[in-house]
Amino acid sequence: MTKKVSIIMGIYNCEKTLTESIDSIINQSYDNWELIMCDDGSTDRTYEIALKYAEKDNRIKLIKNKKNIGLAKTLNNCLEISTGDYIMRHDGDDIMVKDRIEKQVGYMNTHNCDACGSGAYLFDETGIWGLLQPSAIPDRKCMVTGAPFIHPTVIMKKDKLNQVRGYSVNELTRQRLEDYDLWIKFFERNYILHNIQEPLIYYREDRNSYNRRKKKFRIAETRARLYACKRLNIPYLQRILALKPLIAMIVPNMIMRYYHRKKARKKGIAN
Secondary structure, eight states: OOOOEEEEEEEOSOTTTHHHHHHHHHTOSOOOEEEEEEEOSOSSSHHHHHHHHHHHOTTEEEEEOSSOOOHHHHHHHHHHTOOOSEEEEOOTTOEEOTTHHHHHHHHHHHSOOSEEEEEEEEEETTEEEEEEOOOSSOOGGGGGTSOSSOGGGOEEEHHHHHHTTSSOOSTTGGGTTHHHHHHHHHHHTTOOEEEEEEEEEEEEOOTTGGGGOOHHHHHHHHHHHHHHHHHTTOOGGGGGGGGHHHHHTTSOHHHHHHHHHHHSOOOOOOO
């Protein structure tokens, strides 16, 4: 019997991209899934678009928050009504590779891990411009400068996610760092984390998005990294690297552009 996958998706004002995102799920090579979408107070046609899909496909469930409450609580609302063995993340502006679910379920079934991510093609309105690939077996030290996963690529064992009580709702997660807080909890419990070494989603990101990160977010990101260092007992000397977001605030844009493009190493992959 194939394992059932619950895909949880918080949706908010994504009317321009939601159709393509949902279609990429419906067209998967693996069909034992349910899609649970929770609208977080959208003011455009996002809810109406999602409702049309839910009315046509009984694998698709749609719920709605009375007001905007943020992604962490929205994802927990999805988690509460999920019935799958595995929980998979996806966003309303990203696109799955056709065999993403099949490959990740197969990997989870045959490897000793509690959560599994993958690489991601980076794309914008002009096409694919880069590729991100997290390390195959990340350890807690990665939290000093980054994260073990690209959040919307992750599939997790539901029982493990329930053990840490899903996504935390606190000051950290309200700063768009709900996934970072979750990875801290995973490492604290010594969960085994892997990444498939190939891209399984198209991750929508403007190639100049780093220029628009506000000072407030960079400060919050630095605080989150120092907080993770403390909780995960990272050696003090290594904690200096957690200050990278603050350094980025004073580095000239030209240098940041070079670093950003190098990090998202371009492969010249055609659509």
